[in-house]
Amino acid sequence: MKVYLPHDGSRPVQPTHLMSICPAAHTQELFGETDVPASWVDSNNRPLNFVVTFIDGAAEVDDEIGRYLLKTKLARKTSLLYPEPEIEQPVLAF
Numbered sequence: 001m002k003v004y005l006p007h008d009g010s011r012p013v014q015p016t017h018l019m020s021i022c023p024a025a026h027t028q029e030l031f032g033e034t035d036v037p038a039s040w041v042d043s044n045n046r047p048l049n050f051v052v053t054f055i056d057g058a059a060e061v062d063d064e065i066g067r068y069l070l071k072t073k074l075a076r077k078t079s080l081l082y083p084e085p086e087i088e089q090p091v092l093a094f
Helices: 023-031 063-071
Strands: 002-004 016-021 050-055 058-060
Touching: 002 063, 016 063, 023 063, 050 063
Parallel strands: none
Antiparallel strands: 002 058, 016 050, 050 058
16 A cells, blocks of 8 residues: 655655554554554564655555554545645634
8 A cells, every 4th residue: 555644745755754653552542443463463462663664755555554554644645735624613602
């Protein structure tokens, strides 16, 4: 799965960006899931660390890691910049 480093366009994307993640350590507390993929833990069921290398803002990762990055908003599905949705403030009447 190809994922993209999130950015707001205020500065250029660096040629290389390394991101260290440990998805098995956060899966239960973030998503309420108790089962993690076997590739995320070692033989003693301890969480493994992974390094994701983004080159020119993009990285090719395993599908499970990609879903984790998207769910935690550490990466995006697209490199396109979309404007943030405007949140309408309620009008208070006194």
